[in-house]
Amino acid sequence: MVVRLITDQCEDPNTFYEVYSLAGGSWSEPRSLDHVCEVTDPRKPQAFVNGAIHWEACRHLKNGDYEDFILAYDLGSDSFRGIMAPKSFRSSWTTQLSVSGDGKSIALFQPYLTNTEKLCLDIWVMKEYGKEDSWTKLTTLSPSGPQRGVHYRPLCFRKCGDVVLAPTYGYWDDTGRHELVCLDLMSKQFKNLGIHGHRYYYAESYVESLVLLDKTNAISY
Known part of the structure; x- marks a missing residue:
C-alpha cells in the first residue's frame, strides 16, 4: 500500500491522509488525522518498524511554539499515533529517522554545529519500542569523520x-x-x-x- 499525507494551509491547518491499495488499485477517501501536525520534510526517508511507518513531524502549540515528535501509521489497524522525540532533540533538514540495528525499534541521527562551528553528531535509539522514556543517546561524535x-x-x-x-x-x-x-x-x-x-x-x-x-x-x- 501507499500512504499519502496532505496538510492544508488555512488559518486552522489540518492534516488528511489517503491510502492506496495495491490489490484494489484505488485510493481511499481523504480522512482527517487525530493529530493536527505536518511532516517535517516529506523527502526524508521513513522508518518501517513493527508494522508501522514513521515520519519526523511537528505540531504547533497554543502558546505559538511547536514540538517535534514522530508520527506513526499502523498498517494493520489503519490508525495513527504520536511518539515523542527525546526532549533535547530538535528536527531540522539534517536530522534523520532510521531503524535500530536489531530492526525492532527506531533511531534518530542529529547532526549539528556548535558555537565554535564544530560539526557534531548525536545518535539516539529507543531501546524499547513505544516507550518514550527508553530513548537513549548512544554517542556524540565530534568530529563526525574518521579523518x-x-x-x-x-x-x-x-x-x-x-x-x-x-x-x-x-x-x-x-x-x-x-x-x-x-x-x-x-x-x-x-x-x-x-x-x-x-x-x-x-x-x-x-x-x-x-x-x-x-x-x-x-x-x-
Missing part, C-alpha cells in the same frame, strides 16, 4: 549495531575519493567498507524472501 577535515552523514544501522556513514557532498578523504565507512559505537573505531567512487548514497532495510520476481504465480516461503 580530520572530512565530514560524514549517517546512512543506517547494521545488524551488528554499527552505523554506516557516507561523506558529506563536497568533502573528500586523503585519497580524493568518497568512501563509505562503518563506525563501531562501542570502540568508536572506524572501518572503511571499500565502497567508493560515488557522490550519492542511499540505504534501506529489506527482508529476504524466496519469491521469484519474474514469475506471476510464485509461492513465497
